[in-house]
Amino acid sequence: MAERQINPFLKSALEFGPVLGFFVAYLLLKDESFLIAGRAYEGFIVVTAGFIPVMLACTGLLWRLTGHLSRMQIVTAVLIVVFGGLSVWLNDERFFKMKPTLIYLLFGTALLAGLLRGESWLRSVMEGMMPLQHDGWMILTKRVTAFFFGLALLNEIVWRTLSTETWVYFKTFGLPAGVFVFFLLQSGLFKRYALEAEPGAPE
Template sequence: MTKQPNPTLKAILEYGPLVAFFIAYLKLKDEIFTIGGTDYQGFIVVTAGFIPLFLISTGLLWKLTGHLSRMQAVTAVLIVVFGGLSVWFNDERFFKMKPTLIYLLFGGILGFGLMRGESYLKSVMEGLMPLKHDGWMILTKRVAGLFIALAVLNETIWRTMDTETWVYFKTFGLPAAIFLFFMFQTKLFQTYSIAETKEGDEDAG
């Protein structure tokens, strides 16, 4: 059963690890840590700390809400896998690839659903905004396109720019892009909202 936790606490658990990663990176980015005879850059050490922090936050969020979406579960797995690979091989590229793979995976899943005439996005977000079927299909196409675009953008930035630029992009750019995307979907929500349709029918009657 899904519970409704305090919104502030929920936001802290969702975004706290990312903010902590950003702050820790700024403090340790120029440091070199020698562990077991191997030198690790600050980015790798911060990544190693981010993994358990993210898992703890996700676990607390699960306990508070009684629910963990497939998207959250997949994200947690990929963070462990690719963050772990970065630490194990002492190579930051694995962790930088992680957003690319997440967005490609989610975009691909949504695209597969669309080919079957279904909106998998509906099963994740229906409780937040009830829409008619056509609305869900249009929104799903747009979100799938967004995910593919973000995957390409992430690859471009980490491969062509320095690590600090990528960290700023990961911390602020990606969330801002998703926020702005949904802000620009207002007309779609108004047009296909079930609540709006019912209200219109009542007025007509």
């Protein structure tokens, strides 16, 4: 089924709104402690418990409006439920902090498996956004694979060595900024391996 187009601002709100909501809620509740069913929960755990249904609701609404979810969106939603749920159930924030590591490792490993078969599985996901020659896709896929593994390692270093507040800032702003800068730096590759328009094709 082809993806239905929706207002780009609405799409961005559904994709990034829950993350920004998590960030704001954490800042408001980070120093609070809540007694629930006789058990004390820190603000981070309470915010995580609220984030899970909000993220799932936004993901479900996005699917209903567009008729499409990417593999990354589906895997991310599953990992949020699993690791966020473990954090809340065990009252241990470490599981939720591991989630980005698992996401980047999974997709890095998937791209690596495609490369070992001489294929770019990144192409099947992003071809509509940036048509490239085969060699361009292979180079980009190698770079993205290394980048994902690097982000997984970086997330582990940050959450294991720095404060929870620092990790929240890193997760909310650092990781998205890193992805943005990475693709910005690929502009030379995009120009070099861009597919030329066919003669007579509309520009």
